[in-house]
Every structure is written in structure tokens, then in C-alpha cells.
Amino acid sequence: MSTRLSSILASCCIVLLLWLLFACQQPTEPQVKIEAAETNAQKNTSAEDFSLMCQNIEKQMAEINDQRTTFALEQINQNLKVCLPLLDHQQQKNLMKHANQMYERFLKVERTPAQQHAFEQYALEMAQHPTIQQSHYAELTARDQYLLKHKGQAYVELIDLGENQLNYRRSPEYLARVFAPYLPEAEKVFIETLAQQNQEPVFNQERLLIEPAEIAARIMVWEDYLERYPKSIYRKDAEHLLQQYSYFLFHGLEQKPISQDYRDRYAVDSQYRETIVGLSKGNEGGISSQAQRFLEFLDMDEEQRRQTIPKELRNSPVWEQIAAYADIPVPDPNYKKNCFKDAICI
Structure with missing residues (x-):
């Protein structure tokens, strides 16, 4: 009798354990579905963000002028690297044209004759004696001071063609690397x-x-x-x-x-x-x-x-x-x- 009772109790324990195990596992399936839904939502949000960014990039490029910073240029250039692979050839060529115009505006500097002379003298001294504080710096336009300080960033260069022909330019590497x-x-x-x-x-x-x-x-x-x-x-x-x-x-x-x-x-x-x-x-x-x-x-x-x-x-x-x-x-x-x-x- 006791043996039979023991068998019955053992069977009940097994059933109870199986029920508890099943009960514990029940919430797992909805959780997986929720996580998958959240992941898909994040992917859709990212795709929408990229699409909106690429739609607005031409407008952002048009807003670059001679008052903006190299940081603004770098941000646009990073966005271009994301958008260009997603565009057709004609759209890519259109953005290249806007990139040329963007840098022309960014590198434009209005100077008086005295400021032009100071710019040439400062840049010449900087090339010959880069570790010496130049006396002409205070005479430069605020834009020249900024561009000289940040040359080398965002593909901005200062090029010397001799005979006081100094000017800023966008590095040729820009189109080669970005476009x-x-x-x-x-x-x-x-x-x-x-x-x-x-x-x-x-x-x-x-x-x-x-x-x-x-x-x-x-x-x-x-x-x-x-x-x-x-x-x-x-x-x-x-x-x-x-x-x-x-x-x-x-x-x-x-x-x-x-x-x-x-x-x-x-x-x-x-x-x-x-x-x-x-x-x-x-x-x-x-x-x-x-x-x-x-x-x-x-x-x-x-x-x-x-x-x-x-x-x-x-x-x-x-x-x-x-x-x-x-x-x-x-x-x-x-x-x-x-x-x-x-x-x-x-």
C-alpha cells in the first residue's frame, strides 16, 4: 500500500513540475514578438532618418557661406558619404556641382588692399618661419584668421603659386574621396x-x-x-x-x-x-x-x-x-x- 502511494505521489510531482515549467515558459513567445517588433521599428526609423537627411542635403549645402565653420562642412561631407550610394548618377552629379559652389562660397574672402597685403605677408612669413608669431596677424580679416587657423580641416588648403599668389582652395583629394x-x-x-x-x-x-x-x-x-x-x-x-x-x-x-x-x-x-x-x-x-x-x-x-x-x-x-x-x-x-x-x- 505504501509503495502504491509513493508511486502516486511521484507521478503527481512530475505532473506539477511539468505544469510549472510550462507556465514559466509561456511569457517567452510574446516577449520575442515584442522585441522583434521593436527592432523592426528601429530599422524603419533609421531608414526614414537617412531618407530625410538625403532629401535635405542639397538645402544644407546651399546654406554654407563665408560665415560658416569647417565643422559644418565636415558634417555635410559625412552625410554625402551616406547619401551618394543611394542616389542615381544624375543626382550624384548634381550634388557634385553643389559641392563645388559650396566650397567657392565658403572660401570667399573680401579684403581691402591693405588687408590683401597683410594676408600675403602673413602667409609668406608663415611658410618661411612657421614657429614665429607673425606681426601681420592682427591686420587680417576675421575670416582670414579663421581659415588660416583651420586650414587642413574639411579639405581646406592654402596654396602658394609664387609671386605673392597665395589663395585658399579645396583639396583635390575631396572629390576623389567623397564622390x-x-x-x-x-x-x-x-x-x-x-x-x-x-x-x-x-x-x-x-x-x-x-x-x-x-x-x-x-x-x-x-x-x-x-x-x-x-x-x-x-x-x-x-x-x-x-x-x-x-x-x-x-x-x-x-x-x-x-x-x-x-x-x-x-x-x-x-x-x-x-x-x-x-x-x-x-x-x-x-x-x-x-x-x-x-x-x-x-x-x-x-x-x-x-x-x-x-x-x-x-x-x-x-x-x-x-x-x-x-x-x-x-x-x-x-x-x-x-x-x-x-x-x-x-
């Missing part, structure tokens, strides 16, 4: 290439600031670009850059040509001559063919030149004769864009 990753390949490559080339000034009023070998390398880069991306929206700018660098290599600057008379190859600056000779040994076509014919012309005597060049060019300057013989394109002096300042031609 290029989300653009079609041809545009991405153009922007990243030009950003790298324009990190430092290419020339000032007096001379070219890059070596002939680097000029030749850039010529080949733009030849290759035009071959790889014949339908690029930047094709005309790439052609202009190719013409400019070819002109620099075979002629130099107007103020400082590579030769005064081109009477023979030894009348050409030695560094340029060596680079051109090296290029002439390459495959036929493009810059190699131009280098070969350039040297051919220099090796001719007066009579050979007279017989070779067209009659209409016989009384022209010798450079024009060389350009025609070697098929060296002369860049359009009235080209409306500056291709040596930013990562696009402005």
Missing part, C-alpha cells in the same frame, strides 16, 4: 588621376614645377585614358590635359621655353632633351612619334627644313614649324576650364 567611389569607372579614374596630379602646383608664373620625366609620364597617362575611355564625359578635358602636357614637354612655358631658337637638339634644355630622346625609342604612335619627328626636325639644316615645311609656314616662328612637322597639338588658349587646380576641370 569618386560611387561614380562610373571612367569618371572615377579621371577624378582620382587628376587629384593625384594636382596635389602640388604644376607651374607658377615663372617656371614649371615638375620635372620633364614627370611631364612625359602624365602625357602617357592621358593617352592611355583616352584610349580606354573614348566615351568618357571628361573626354574633352582629358584631351586638353594631353595637349597641355605635350606643349610643356616640347615647348615649355611662354615665359621660359625649353629652347630659345631650336637650331639643333643641343639647343634644347638637357633634361628635356634626354626625356624626349627616351620617348623617341618607344613604339610608333602618340608621344613616341611626336618625339621622333621633333628630333628629326632639330637635326635638319636650314635647307632641309625649308624643303620639308609647307610654304605657308616658311616665315613662321620655328616653334610653329616644329609643331606642324611633329604633329604636336597646341592647346586652346581660350579653353574655359582650369585643369590644374582640382580633381576636375573647373
